[in-house]
Amino acid sequence: MSTYIAPLRDMRFVMTELADLGALSSLPGLEEVTPELADAVLEEAARLAAEVLAPLNKTGDEQGARLTPDGVVAADGFAQAYRQFSAGGWGGLSGDPAFGGQGLPELLNAAAVEMWNSANMAFALCPVLTAGATEALRQHGSEELRQRYLQNLVSGAWTGTMNLTEPQAGSDLAAVRTKAVPEGDHYRLYGQKIFITWGDHDMTDNVIHLVLARTPDAPEGVRGISLFLVPKFLLNADGSPGQRNDVHCVSLEHKLGIHASPTCVMSFGDRDGAIGYLVGHENKGLAHMFTMMNEARQKVGVQGLAIAERAYQQAREYAKERVQGRPAASRSGQAVAIIHHPDVRRMLLTMKSQIEAMRAFAYVIAADMDRTHRHPDDSERARRQARVDLLIPVLKGWCTELGVEIASLGVQVHGGMGYIEETGACQFLRDARIATIYEGTTGIQAADLVGRKLASDGGAAMAALIVEMRSVALELERSADTRLAPLGIAFAVSVQALEDATRWMLRTAATGIDEALASSVDYLMMTGYVCGGWQMARAALAASKKDAAGDDQDFQRTKLATARFYAEKILPKAHALRETVLRGASGAIDIPIEQF
Template sequence: MPIYKAPANDTLFVLNNVLRLDRYHNLPGFEDATPDMIEAIVGEAAKLAEEQLFPVNLSGDQEGCTRNDDGTVAVPKGFKEAYDAYCQSGWLGLAVPEQYGGQGLPYTLHAAVGEYMSSANMALMMYPGLTQGAIAAILVHGSDAQKETYLPKMVEGTWSGTMNLTEPHCGTDLGLLRTKAVPQGDGSYKISGQKIFISAGEHPMTDNIVHLVLARIEGAPEGTKGISLFIVPKFMVGDDGSLGERNAVTCGAIEEKMGIHGNATCVMNYDEATGFLIGAENKGLSAMFVMMNEARLGVGLQGLSVAEIAYQNAADYARERIQGRALSGAKSPDKKADPLIVHPDIRRALLTIRAFNEAGRAFTLWTALQSDIAHRSGDDKDRQVADDLLGLMTPILKGVLTDKGFDHAVMAQQVYGGHGYIEEHGMSQYVRDARIAMIYEGANGIQALDLVGRKLGLNGGRAVMALFKEIGDFCEENRADDAMVVYTKSLKKGLNDLQAATMWFMQNAMAKPDNAGAGSTDYMHLFGLVVLGYMWAKMAKAANEALESGTGDADFYKNKLLTGKFYMERILPETALRKTRIETGADTMMEMAAEAF
């Protein structure tokens, strides 16, 4: 049976030693985030994830969701109780403003504990996860009346939320959508159309479901310029907040999926359902992208989360399973074979996953901190710098962490050999669940195109140049530190490759855009390698400082440094390969006729 233990000590190391959250007490919400409170929050989150969410993960995968003849949906046994435990403890509103029932704490903390919840039960956590995205969109674009009507119930978890974008004929290209909205003269609209792949679209765990739906108002321009966003509640809401009649929105089917079986992924039918405009007419995409960006960070976190639980199980199996003898001689002479952990190739796999997870955790929390600064700082310059970094990092975090999350779930499964392929050990679920994160909230190829085609040149390249300078300055400032040489030297080489690839795009993509498209995925991963390397360099510096001060667990810091050294020696050099691929351009890739494929 699978195991899971939340990596609380590693999270606290990143928050306290690397990011130094105590330096941000001037920001709203951070004044209460003392080290003691952070430790308490992380500890309680770990307990909830391990004891209440994780125990229904495997059974939820096996049981799945079912649609009844009346259109209602049943979720796996134990999901409702686990969901209630999550909501009643206040986790859904951890970073939401207090005026709507939240706790107003940093989004960085929300991301930190969100990893545990998603590792423990990814399918279950998609229900409150979509709600949090909907809350973010209403907070930014909703009217005061809409905020007062919907947010308190959503924050307490008695109402949930969804996002409805995709239609059978349009996914990424939302300009093709056909769902229509007809004005009724009283401020409401009649919404008609069909949406597919709607996570948590119908379920019995909340009293109401607040659907955020993209639709085109009659007479609106074609394409993305004519799209508006609407609130369409499952049950109508009275002026006093009470629930009224059922709205004309129903679940037509549940998608049969490769993974995340415990989440109800629905086909939603809107048959002149009553909806209410959120934000301005024809500005729906900008409103929805608030939710999309929040969701993309959350999906990146899912990639990390699945890789973490897959790693923990593979490492546990490698320590216990005996197979063959160590190449250097028997390590367990009293047994017929040695444990798998003695074999270099098994260690290569485990250290690869671990190095990614620990850097990915730091990357996620560092990016979440940029979100906090961008939204909470009173300093215009600080907000701009943080917002620039947040925009630049979002496609990298989503694309790289989910691509590698899936790769590493497969790598962890491989440690089991044949036992990883059968369902008994649970590794199959992690591979199946991890696969969707590469696809939804913008397939990873789209993330790469967004990075190369839009984010690099935004504001004259201000964000990318600032980040290059930050990483370069870090390498220079620590160049003379003997304990940091292995980290700074490797990081500088990776940065040089990234800068060269960026320059190549500047010189070769304007006149021939296919060059940018052909190299975009390699560039996204090249960028990710360098950013993860930067996280390792920052962690190494913090670990060395802790060792020098003699505080904390010395073995923890020594193992941190060893894992970081492995990343620098064995993983980061891949930047040269990515750069070489990018510089081959698009000629060969685009030459073959379509009919020949």
């Protein structure tokens, strides 16, 4: 397995040229975020990823987490690595300074999250869930709960979880049965949750669960769900962990991948009831949980990017080292490294171009999240929030689907050796597979995009995005740099395809939602490819200017070549997906169930 090296040069390019890190420093609270500070953060996050987390990736996969009579024990080395992670303040990188966070931009945090997930996805899942729990508690918890729990969550001294799924209630949260019985200033919870990532472990001295449950008189369906904070250990008067709460991990799932991340079956109230505290208001739990869910979906989108990057690095290095065959163009007749073969180069550039598009897309959304929270102008905050709301399901769905596709392509580059566990290529494919499923499957993201996000404003946010995309295409077509015009033409065609599909979706969803939902995943993937093209088009414009100025010309010209490959070999997928969207369900909702 190759070592992990953070792609810092491309990260810096995207952050400065596309996500406009410099402009973020003018926002309230970010005045001290200089390029020097950003570079220092990136360098240290890269060092942690390469030197501490990456060496544990394969051993963690082989050993996995273990359930013992005393609880879950993390894979060897994970507890020590987590202590380094926590001591460095990494869990609170973009956290609220009022509770000990560093208050840095989400843009910087996204880059760090990418590196940690590339290095060790199983490990990085733990702080991802903690960040979501922290944000939900910060926004909806009482002042007392925030004061008692947030400091330790932000610092990483404690970790957080999200408890939604039950054996009979997967994505259908209306079927949740866990009950919460009021008792004075707290509740007692009884029930079972499954698929709880890092639901128990020995890396910290407390685990804080956010749990969906029903009070005795709650209405049926999602309107009767409340959110509760349930600590593994109840707190003493001084805030330290005290008595063990009645919540336990009763089994671990045996999974395809992410073996070092314990996926727990959690039991609440086997004896006297697990003591929990209401977060927010009764019967508003689903709305409160979506704060955590959206945080997690953004991070999982970055996970798709991260695992794709790691698979690419593995495939690239193998292709440079593996000597096999004699290309037709070779004059020497000698065997060469497979990276000289045209089809291997096609596969590698397919991986590289899409990864760069994903990275740009993810980082630009992260920067928009910063603007939604900090921009002084109300209308600008609202505009950015509408953009983020629209594109979060695309980020999660498209990037995780590509993560699987690119990891699979990485196995293909290795040939037969890719199917052998010792090379490491298999692990990336196995690990990547879960990301399209948790925090809402791709189908759920697509339904959110079509059924909620487009419908909520009649397509206004998408229309504004399309206008912005068209201006980029026009700038490419009118550029004095003759390398850019073909990219502009190709991109403009894809934008028109997106507009056509969006109009069809809005019209069809208004009269027959099932017909629209049957094409919704195609529409989501199409939107992702076009958004990737939008960012690669912007990258080409920036690279052209920097190339003309003589700035790192090898990198800029490679960026231009990669953007051209994306425009000519990847963007045409948007045109094909337009056709599948416009054809609707094509019988998928008409065939009798017994005929499947």
